[in-house]
Amino acid sequence: xxxxxEIRNEITQLDADLLALLARRRELSLEVARSKRADQRPIRDxxxxxxxxxxxxxxxxxxxxxxxxxxxxxxxxxxxxxxTQQDYLQRLANPMQAADETSVAYLGPLGSYSxxxxxxxxxxxxxxxxxxxxxxxxxxxxxxxGRCQFGVLPIENTSSGSINEVYDLMQQTSLSIVxxxxxxxxxxxxxxxPTELAAIDTLYGHPQPLQQCSRYLAQHPDIHHVFxxxxxxxxxxxxxxxxxxxxxxxxxxGGKLFGLTSIASGxxxxxxxxxxxxxxxxxxxxxxxQVPAKTTLIMSTNQYAGALVEVLLVLRNHQINMTKLESxxxxxNPWEEMFYMDVAVNLHSEAMQRALQELYPLxxxxxxxxxxxxxxxxxxxxxxxxxx
Ligand SMILES: O=C(O)C(=O)C[C@]1(C(=O)O)C=C[C@@H](O)C=C1
Numbered sequence: 001x002x003x004x005x006e007i008r009n010e011i012t013q014l015d016a017d018l019l020a021l022l023a024r025r026r027e028l029s030l031e032v033a034r035s036k037r038a039d040q041r042p043i044r045d046x047x048x049x050x051x052x053x054x055x056x057x058x059x060x061x062x063x064x065x066x067x068x069x070x071x072x073x074x075x076x077x078x079x080x081x082x083x084t085q086q087d088y089l090q091r092l093a094n095p096m097q098a099a100d101e102t103s104v105a106y107l108g109p110l111g112s113y114s115x116x117x118x119x120x121x122x123x124x125x126x127x128x129x130x131x132x133x134x135x136x137x138x139x140x141x142x143x144x145x146g147r148c149q150f151g152v153l154p155i156e157n158t159s160s161g162s163i164n165e166v167y168d169l170m171q172q173t174s175l176s177i178v179x180x181x182x183x184x185x186x187x188x189x190x191x192x193x194p195t196e197l198a199a200i201d202t203l204y205g206h207p208q209p210l211q212q213c214s215r216y217l218a219q220h221p222d223i224h225h226v227f228x229x230x231x232x233x234x235x236x237x238x239x240x241x242x243x244x245x246x247x248x249x250x251x252x253x254g255g256k257l258f259g260l261t262s263i264a265s266g267x268x269x270x271x272x273x274x275x276x277x278x279x280x281x282x283x284x285x286x287x288x289x290q291v292p293a294k295t296t297l298i299m300s301t302n303q304y305a306g307a308l309v310e311v312l313l314v315l316r317n318h319q320i321n322m323t324k325l326e327s328x329x330x331x332x333n334p335w336e337e338m339f340y341m342d343v344a345v346n347l348h349s350e351a352m353q354r355a356l357q358e359l360y361p362l363x364x365x366x367x368x369x370x371x372x373x374x375x376x377x378x379x380x381x382x383x384x385x386x387x388x
Contacts, residue, residue: 041290046380053382075379104129104150111235113185113254120183140169143281151279177278177279177369180372185268185274187212190252192246194244204249206228206230206249231251235260252265289349294373297339298339299311299364300365311359320352320355321343321344322344325339
């Protein structure tokens with residue numbers, strides 16, 4: 001019988017082979033992207049994906065691998081392939097995004113959810129210079145002034161809803177939205193020294209995570225909450241205090257940067273706790289027709305009954321799918337509302353251009369905040385009839 005070391009050596013070698021194969025697969029998907037660019041075909045081909053998944057499930061079964069395992073694996077592989085192709089085509093169309101180096105501003109020092117999201121979004125750049133800010137307005141200012149190429153701002157959370165301050169800042173700025181990403185949020189109670197929940201009397205946290213964990217925190221009414229500018233500021237505070245009576249609320253990954261350990265996890269009201277971030281830059285980008293796009297609009301409607309309905313009818317008549325509608329008061333004009341809208345369409349598509357022509361006379365003000373690649377790579381489901 002082989003020794004444990006021998007078996008592990010074989011696993012190590014196998015893993016290296018798997019990675020080399022995945023890297024080769026990625027190279028091939030880039031070749032596909034080049035060919036699709038030449039004949040203007042969309043990146044996504046769900047028929048091809050269905051065929052591929054059905055075949056792989058059959059092959060997997062013959063090897064003793066479950067359909068669920070194979071499907072999960074390949075959803076990930078295909079997502080990577082689609083994103084790699086999108087990124088390639090987008091860089092060709094937007095030379096400003098083709099450089100190896102970039103800079104980004106976000107809320108909170110290293111370890112904040114915004115910093116983790118920024119790192120994920122800019123993962124393909126060889127070098128990223130990071131600027132941490134202590135509020136959202138500073139993030140906007142860092143990009144407006146040209147000190148940073150990108151700003152990453154949270155816009156909505158599945159648990160606590162829209163982040164109004166960011167919507168309000170977007171009313172004022174000349175920046176464009178050039179990207180989006182959704183980042184999973186896992187809130188934990190983080191401590192600096194070994195302790196237990198019953199000993200905690202003070203909890204440091206950013207108001208957003210505290211709100212997202214309101215139900216859990218309501219079960220511990222004796223714990224006093226102290227608001228901080230960011231989750232990292234809360235973690236730094238707890239690290240500095242090094243007391244068994246204090247904790248911070250934040251991600252386990254972020255906590256590690258401050259030497260903190262988690263004593264309770266999964267605290268959010270909603271189990272699927274995700275934050276959607278927008279990425280802003282000084283110049284708008286172009287989204288190539290092969291890449292699914294989203295456009296964000298901000299508008300104020302005329303003050304008569306049914307004005308918003310008319311706007312929505314224009315979208316419906318052009319078969320434009322609205323993925324988000326948010327209203328915010330107009331600063332300085334009590335009782336008047338601004339509407340933010342995300343629509344799943346390219347700004348330069350014929351449908352959107354026609355809709356805009358009809359929307360201008362129906363609105364008092366209308367501004368396009370940006371058109372950017374949609375990050376959703378919805379996994380292809382296999383029609384039951386095709387299941388092997
Ligand atoms: O075959 C293609 O057209 C590809 O783009 C490659 C690929 C894949 O990774 O297998 C990726 C996206 C498509 O939706 C289908 C398949």
